[in-house]
Amino acid sequence: MGEALAAERYLVDEGLATVVFLALRLRKPLLVEGEPGVGKTELAKAVAAASGCELVRLQCYEGIDVHHALYDWDYPRQLLHLRGGGTGALYSEEFLVRRPLLEALERPGTVLLIDELDRADDEFEAFLLEFLSDFQVTIPEIGVIRSDRPPVVVLTSNRTRELHDALRRRCLYHWIDHPDREREVAIVRTRRPELPEALVRQVCAFVEELRWLDLYRVPGVGETLDWAQALHTVGDGELTADVAERTLGALLKAREDVERVRRGHLEELAAKARDAVA
Amino acid sequence: MRSPEEAVAPAVVALARGLRAAGVPAGVDDELTLCRALGEVDVRRREDVYWAGRATLLRRIDDLSTFEAVFGLWWEGRRLEMVGATVAEQAESDPRMPGPQHGGESLPQFRHEGRSGHILDGEAMPALRPIELPSSADEQPGEGERRGVLAAYSPNEVLTESEKLGLGADEAAVVRRLADALRMAAPQRASRRRRPAGRVGRLDVRRTVRGSLATDGEAIRIARSHRTFRPRRLLFICDVSGSMERHSRVLLASLQGVVGADIKAETFVFATRLTRLTTTLGSPDLAGALDRARSAVEDWSGGTRIGEVLAELNAEWGRRGLARGAITIVVSDGWDRGDPELLSRELERLQRQSRRLVWLNPRPADLGGQPLAVGMRAALPYIDDYIAGHDPHAVGQLVRLVHGLGAGRAVRRQRPLSATSSQQRR
Structure with a gap:
């Protein structure tokens, strides 16, 4: 499993590889939580690519309902159909607009990503319960639609809200952590092969130290990638306090954090990172 | 096999x-x-x-x-x-x-x-549950400081020192009245979910067209929808150290009665460290939870570290959006033994996330004639509303304030509060 994902340039540790493997084998939805920027959404994309499946993505937001998530009727077309003197059933598959959930259900072999579920409200979560346990939906005008080969479902949450236990019970659970330094180096090397290895190592050492500081917003792998790219563009292949200061905005996204690192630790951290690699 | x-x-x-x-x-x-x-x-x-x-x-x-x-x-x-x-x-x-x-x-x-x-x-x-409950006797500094919300509501307040877990009959009455007031205040926020309406509201194209299909595509009835409201989160951060505990306990017990109805509340108590009470609030074990929170404080009776506590709150919960859009209510006398600079910084962060930051100080001038505690002074610039006092007037003020803060445009104080202005207002 790990190799298959690595082929899609997504590197996992043994734990995540095992859990993804189990989710695929047991046909259970996988609930992934973790700090922002650890690659939760990327995981679903990589799983889809690795298994050769199509990715269907549902981005959640407050107030999302059945008509946005599951299906809708194409009223304008129905109206035209009537006006044009058409006959036949108005509520048939012909006029059905498929939204992501229905699409994932009807098309065999898809990976369904339900992204940032914590942004949706309780009502939608309750609706998902039925969907996730039976992989079938009822459309009153048409009937029950079910799938012989249910999609692989990945749900992500940033924990801005606690998800219900009933939903958690239907899923396998995994918490994605920030990677350790070696893995992060490997990730950056995989994703940005054009960057010099020495710089990547320094960057990852720097970021690892940074994560130990009590920052307001701890940088994730996504930020590490951006910052490494920025350093490469601005600097000359070496992590110096000067270049770091100019590009810090790519790594730290809260004013307090930038100021704090700038004031106290920059020189020292940069030197430490260089030493760690040398 | x-x-x-x-x-x-x-x-x-x-x-x-x-x-x-x-x-x-x-x-x-x-x-x-x-x-x-x-x-x-x-x-x-x-x-x-x-x-x-x-x-x-x-x-x-x-x-x-x-x-x-x-x-x-x-x-x-x-x-x-x-x-x-x-x-x-x-x-x-x-x-x-x-x-x-x-x-x-x-x-x-x-x-x-x-x-x-x-x-x-x-x-x-x-x-984990402590078997011997800590006695609060040594934490009650004296008769003079046992006034608070309770005293204001019931003139003949006398509670034995040993009574800790249950609420006295008079206390219960206070709790009920406060709960009623809070229930009335239930602040709301606009929800993105709309609901079918009668004659007023925005045109609901989907339902109008759908209805028209039955009449050969002629829209005979116009369907409308109106917006809905959901309870806005109240975030209570209550000081339970020393004599503050009494004020906070009445408030918490009141909250216990209304949470779930139309009030959505997250509650934390603190002295030197933060304890989340929300999961316990609905259960009968509130008293036990409070006692556990207090047992962590014994070495610190009389002093708190509000800055550190707020830092913990911001790091662990604020980042996950707990305070976002909430009406945050800090109940404390601002008697802080920690770093006032840290307090300012963390409170500013909390204020930026909250819709409104209210500070309820039940013991404003309790500190030997000093005008304001150091912590209170450090906190003032980042507070939207400062309510001082422990009389029914102050509590009524809080309830009215909370009621008015729900839906509609967010309002924030343009000029920060300062020690002098709040002194004058008192």
Whole structure:
């Protein structure tokens, strides 16, 4: 499993590889939580690519309902159909607009990503319960639609809200952590092969130290990638306090954090990172 | 010949029972899933079994340390009854210390450790529950300071020092009145969900067209929808150190009565450290949770570290959006022994996330004639509304304020409060 994902340039540790493997084998939805920027959404994309499946993505937001998530009727077309003197059933598959959930259900072999579920409200979560346990939906005008080969479902949450236990019970659970330094180096090397290895190592050492500081917003792998790219563009292949200061905005996204690192630790951290690699 | 699933079943049941005993909810269906999962992995490898168990039986990362303790014992084949004690030992150690780690990874694990549910949620497992309740007698500085909301509401307030857990009859009456007031105040926010309406509201194109299909596409009835409202979150951060505890307890008990109705509240209490009460608020164990919170304070009676507490709140909960859009109400006298600069910084951060930051100070001039406590002075610039006093007037002011802050445009004070202006207003 790990190799298959690595082929899609997504590197996992043994734990995540095992859990993804189990989710695929047991046909259970996988609930992934973790700090922002650890690659939760990327995981679903990589799983889809690795298994050769199509990715269907549902981005959640407050107030999302059945008509946005599951299906809708194409009223304008129905109206035209009537006006044009058409006959036949108005509520048939012909006029059905498929939204992501229905699409994932009807098309065999898809990976369904339900992204940032914590942004949706309780009502939608309750609706998902039925969907996730039976992989079938009822459309009153048409009937029950079910799938012989249910999609692989990945749900992500940033924990801005606690998800219900009933939903958690239907899923396998995994918490994605920030990677350790070696893995992060490997990730950056995989994703940005054009960057010099020495710089990547320094960057990852720097970021690892940074994560130990009590920052307001701890940088994730996504930020590490951006910052490494920025350093490469601005600097000359070496992590110096000067270049770091100019590009810090790519790594730290809260004013307090930038100021704090700038004031106290920059020189020292940069030197430490260089030493760690040398 | 038994199937692999059957072979592992007794062990799986033992693990799940051990977890349940330690306070991690693991259901029978989870056990079945784990049995199936173990059929897919190499059951001789600890790593494989660990991850299979973790994916199926663990539902939130806060329970990780408990899970690891139980799993460790289970894998070694030791009796799981000992788990309660083991976990209790961990819980009492500094939560910032790196805990037992999985797979030998060198990650900054303390971020999870700090969140471990049995400490913060006040939902301790049996072994954690203090058997001897700490006496509050030595924490009550004297008759003069036992006024507060209660005294204001009931003139003949006399409570014995030994009474801690239950609420007295008069206290209960105060609680009821406050609860009623809060229920009336129920602040709301506009929801993105709309609902079908009669004659007023925005045109609902979908339902109009849908209705028209029955009449050959002629829209005879215009359908409309109006916006709906949901309760806006109230975030209470209550000081329970020393004599503040009395004020906070009345407020908390009132909250207990209204949470769930139309009030959505998150509640934290603090003295030197933060305790989340929300999960306990609905349960009868509020008194127990308060006592546990207080037992952590005994060495500090009389002083708090508000800055550190707010920093913890921001780091652990604020980042997850708990305060976002909420009406945050800090109940404290601002008598702070910590770093005032830290207090300012963290309060500013909290204010930026909240819709409105209200500070209720029940003991404004209690400190030997000093105008304001140092902490209070540091906090003032970042407070939207400062309510001082402990009379019905102050509480009424809070309720009115909360009521007016719900829907509509967010308003923020343009000129920060300062010590002098608030002095004048009092």
